[in-house]
Amino acid sequence: LRPETLDLRDTLSDLIHLLNRLVGEKITLTLSHDPVLKPVRADKRQLEQVLMNLVVNARDAMPEGGEVRIETEVVSLTQPLVRDRAILPAGEYVLVKVIDSGVGIAPDKLQKVFEPFYTTKRTGEGTGLGLSTVYGIVKQTGGYIFVDSVEGSGSEFSIFLPVYSRIDEPEPLEQAP
């Protein structure tokens, strides 16, 4: 693991040509960034692997073509966020969403997609390691990943990565007069 300070605008602009090639011609890939994006601390190669995996899955969910959107946004949690069984500590995160307009994932399968060897693909098509690898990398990076999906209209993967701040100490408390 080689963590470095990353601006996801740079990471994604370095990767966009490859991602465009991966999705092919029937799929439109669009990127949109928070105008005041903040840095994260992550292994660049691993983060690229995460994005490639999610984009390939999105492509496979859209055999007739469609749209993949990658969005970044700074999210500030004023209190811990509880979702699934995870508890995200309060603080600032870069939220990266990978959104597709594909076939979607059935509700009973949604909680299983990050498990090793789980796959909806036919034998021989997927290894089933994709999303559990993604999950493992996100956990190693100190982040969180969630999925929302509506069958027949698409899926949305949300990755929360803690904002990296050079100052490790908490800000001094304001003194009461």
Ligand code: C2E
């Ligand atoms: P779980 O998957 O049964 O994990 C239980 C505990 O094992 C976790 O507590 C964590 O301390 C550790 N653990 C499990 N997998 C990993 C991993 O890949 N890397 C590392 N470093 N530790 C791991 P924690 O973090 O309090 O999570 C509690 C439960 O919340 C987890 O149960 C899981 O069901 C859910 N959860 C945690 N993080 C996420 C996430 O990013 N996305 C989603 N969808 N669920 C999460």
